[in-house]
Amino acid sequence: MIKLLAINKKFEDRNVLNNISATFYKGKCNFVIGASGCGKSVLMKCMVGLLTPDSGSISFDQRDFVSMDYEGKKSLRQEIGMLFQGTALFDSLSVEDNIAFPLRTFTNLNETEIIERVNFCLNRAHLVKINKLMPSQISGGQKKRVGIARAIALNPKYLFCDEPNSGLDPLTSRVIDHLIKEITEEYGITTIINTHDMKSLFEVGDNIIFIHQGNKWWEGDKTQIRQSGNKELLDFMNASEF
Amino acid sequence: MRFFQHLGTYILFLNRVFTKPEKWKILWKQIVFESNNIGVGSFNIISLISTFVGAVSTINIGYQLVSGLVPEYLIGRIVRDSNILEFAPTITALVLAGKIGSNIASEIGTMQVTEQIDALEIMGVNSSQYTSLAKIISGLFAIPLLVIYAMCLSLLGGAISGWASEIISIDLFVKGLREDFNGFNVFFCITKAFFFAFLITTISAYQGYRTKGGALEVGISSTKAVVYSCMGIIFFDYILSQLMLF
Numbered sequence: 257m258i259k260l261l262a263i264n265k266k267f268e269d270r271n272v273l274n275n276i277s278a279t280f281y282k283g284k285c286n287f288v289i290g291a292s293g294c295g296k297s298v299l300m301k302c303m304v305g306l307l308t309p310d311s312g313s314i315s316f317d318q319r320d321f322v323s324m325d326y327e328g329k330k331s332l333r334q335e336i337g338m339l340f341q342g343t344a345l346f347d348s349l350s351v352e353d354n355i356a357f358p359l360r361t362f363t364n365l366n367e368t369e370i371i372e373r374v375n376f377c378l379n380r381a382h383l384v385k386i387n388k389l390m391p392s393q394i395s396g397g398q399k400k401r402v403g404i405a406r407a408i409a410l411n412p413k414y415l416f417c418d419e420p421n422s423g424l425d426p427l428t429s430r431v432i433d434h435l436i437k438e439i440t441e442e443y444g445i446t447t448i449i450n451t452h453d454m455k456s457l458f459e460v461g462d463n464i465i466f467i468h469q470g471n472k473w474w475e476g477d478k479t480q481i482r483q484s485g486n487k488e489l490l491d492f493m494n495a496s497e498f
Numbered sequence: 499m500r501f502f503q504h505l506g507t508y509i510l511f512l513n514r515v516f517t518k519p520e521k522w523k524i525l526w527k528q529i530v531f532e533s534n535n536i537g538v539g540s541f542n543i544i545s546l547i548s549t550f551v552g553a554v555s556t557i558n559i560g561y562q563l564v565s566g567l568v569p570e571y572l573i574g575r576i577v578r579d580s581n582i583l584e585f586a587p588t589i590t591a592l593v594l595a596g597k598i599g600s601n602i603a604s605e606i607g608t609m610q611v612t613e614q615i616d617a618l619e620i621m622g623v624n625s626s627q628y629t630s631l632a633k634i635i636s637g638l639f640a641i642p643l644l645v646i647y648a649m650c651l652s653l654l655g656g657a658i659s660g661w662a663s664e665i666i667s668i669d670l671f672v673k674g675l676r677e678d679f680n681g682f683n684v685f686f687c688i689t690k691a692f693f694f695a696f697l698i699t700t701i702s703a704y705q706g707y708r709t710k711g712g713a714l715e716v717g718i719s720s721t722k723a724v725v726y727s728c729m730g731i732i733f734f735d736y737i738l739s740q741l742m743l744f
Contacts, residue, residue, distance in 0.1 A: 304620050333622035344613040358621050361520050416620075 257282050258303065258414060258446055263312035265298055272298045273309070274470045283444045285437055285460050289452060290467035291492060296450045297418060299467065303448070304336060304416055305329055316414060334362050337407030337445075339436075341419040343399040345391040345406070351378075352387040355406045362410060377405035381435060397428035401435065408439055415440065415447040421456055429453065433460045454496040466492070511704050514626040515634065528632030536598050536633070537640030544644050545651060547593055551585050552577065552652030553659030560665035573666050574674020577656040582683045583743075586649035588735050591694035594641060595727035599702040602633050603723035606706025607716040615707070630703035634696070641695035642688050649687060686742050693738060697730040 258280040265273040272295045280286040288296045301307040303314055305321065314321045316332060324332065345354050355374045359365055365373065378384065381401040386394055394402065400420060407415060417436060421429035437460040440447040451457065457464060458478055466474040466489045474486045481493060519525040559576050606629045609615050618625040653675060660666040666674075702723035709719040 306616055306619060330622040333620055336620060338617065338620045340613045340617060342613055344617040346614055346617075347608070347612075360524060361621070361623060 257317055258448070259313075259315045260299075260303070261313045261315075263299065263302060263309045263314065265295075265302060265307065265309050272470050273302070276312070276467070276470075276472050278465050278472060278475065280446050280448050281463060282446045283441055284447070284462035285440055286446070286448045287457050287461045287464045288448060288450050288467060289454075289457060289464060289492070290473075291452065294467045295470040296467050300416055300418055300448065300450050304338060305333065334358075334410055335413040337410070337412035337415045339400065339403045339407050339415070339417040339420055341422050343391070343403040345399060345402060347391055349391075350387065351383075351389050351391065351394065351402050354391070354402060355409050358406070358410050373409065374405075377409050378402075380408065380439065381405040382431075396423050397425075397431070400424065400428075400432050404432070404435060404439070408443070411443065412445060415445045417447065417449045417451075419451055419453075420449060421451065421453045426455070429456065430459060436460065452492075452496065454493055468492075507708070508700070508704050511626055511707060512700060514624060515630045515700075515703070517624060517627060519627060519631065520623065525632055529636050532632045532636035533640050535601075536594075536636050537643060540594060540597055540640075540644055541647075543593060543597060544590055544648050547589065548586060548648035548651040549655035551589055552581055552655030552657075555580055555585060555652070556656035556660040556665060556671075557663060560660065560663075570666050571670045571674035571677065573660065574656070574671040575677050576674075577660075577671075578653060578675045578679075579683065581652040581656070582649055582687050583739075584735075586652055587645050587687050587690040587694060588731065590645050590648040591641070591691070591698065591731045592728055594644065594694075595698050595702075595731060596724050598637065598641075599698050599723045599727045600720045602630075602699060602702035603706035603709075604716055604720040606630065606703055607709035607719040610707065610709045611712055611716060626707060629707065630700075633703060634699040637695045637699035638692060641698070642691040645687060645691035645694075649684075686738075689742065690735065690738055693734050694731050697734060698727045701727045701730055 260276055260278045263273050263276040264271070276299060288299060290296045298307060302309045303321075309322060312322070316335070319332065321329065321332060346357065349357065352371070352374050355377050356370050359370045359373055363370075374387070378387065381404050383398060383401050383405065386398065386402075391399060391402070415436070420432050420436060424432065433456045436447060436449065439445065449456070449461075461478045463477055464475065464481065465472055466486070468488045474484055474489045476484065481489065484490065556573060556577050559573050559580075563573060606615075609629060615625045615629065618628055657668055657671045660671050661668050705719045705723040705726065709715050
């Protein structure tokens with residue numbers, strides 16, 4: 257479980273996040289939705305430590321991330337997997353080496369065990385026979401799945417997905433959504449998904465936080481959205497539906 | 499004021515780069531890869547440039563020493579000293595600043611703008627070190643070797659051009675090369691090469707690492723890496739010459 261308490265973030269004079277508190281649950285797909293520029297990516301960057309919030313606390317299962325020292329953060333980050341919007345696969349490494357990277361860096365597994373784990377992760381992401389290909393030789397959908405395979409290589413407790421469906425066709429988007437959902441439930445991961453794709457949300461979303469102009473505007477589950485009576489949320493949802 | 503700000507962040511960057519690596523085996527693999535990239539990859543251009551620099555310096559010196567009062571073999575001696583003391587290390591470093599510097603900055607800059615650096619940080623990897631340390635170590639090995647190679651080739655190019663243009667015979671040129679040879683000059687040349695290698699690799703890695711934005715900014719970082727590396731080379735060329743030769 258991840259708990260945010262009164263997170264504030266300012267860039268120069270501009271408030272990007274205002275007093276955001278939220279809880280993200282284990283084994284659930286927790287969605288953070290909102291229009292482009294609303295602050296959801298900044299919130300995610302604060303949660304994974306790429307940005308430091310100006311105030312507030314972020315706790316991963318009662319461990320306060322913001323006040324941790326470098327070594328503590330480094331150790332906790334090995335429990336975090338992240339799927340980037342642009343996949344962020346290492347260009348100079350093959351698919352296999354990309355997935356093996358965290359295993360070679362942080363575990364004492366031998367090469368045979370590493371390759372076994374890589375193949376397991378690739379199979380889990382429904383990918384076969386692409387081990388030796390370079391990221392430039394595979395499609396956008398495959399890149400996302402390799403990104404997921406890399407993110408789960410170290411058996412993470414927390415999975416962050418930043419716009420996992422951006423740039424993908426609707427069919428591939430649903431495949432990625434279901435893959436994330438399956439992995440989340442199977443391994444009991446706390447998954448946080450940033451998106452503005454409402455189809456994803458209705459397909460696999462469990463808990464939802466709607467961010468509007470840097471504020472937490474609404475929180476609930478997908479069954480409550482249509483009855484929320486929240487004008488900004490309904491406008492956002494209706495605009496996405498067609 | 500901005501200079502000191504950059505100097506501070508450059509030093510902090512180096513402080514993160516020179517820490518204990520996560521796995522020595524991974525660093526070693528990177529060093530082998532980068533040494534090939536920097537050393538072997540620059541072999542042809544250094545061969546071409548150093549040969550012609552040596553050749554041109556013989557012709558220029560021969561052209562200026564037309565007086566019959568100066569013995570011809572002095573051409574070989576002047577070509578030797580000018581190439582060992584200045585041309586081989588400095589011109590090689592300037593060429594490598596263009597070739598390797600832009601390569602390092604654009605590679606790391608692209609990793610930065612495509613979130614690959616963020617991916618490393620989120621995994622708990624020291625991204626400054628992972629992206630830069632192997633390149634710096636490889637540069638510190640490969641660039642001095644390339645300078646020694648350039649030094650030898652420039653003398654060979656000088657001898658050939660002197661003979662081909664009938665300025666000086668090979669025997670006299672070699673006599674000039676051997677006369678009053680001072681081994682300290684070679685030491686000075688290699689010392690400069692180490693300094694230049696450090697400047698090229700660290701400045702370029704720093705410029706690449708601080709890239710923000712997109713393709714345009716990667717280009718700007720790459721240009722800055724070359725310009726600042728060249729400025730550093732020229733400045734430290736003067737400082738080292740002043741400190742070590744007088």
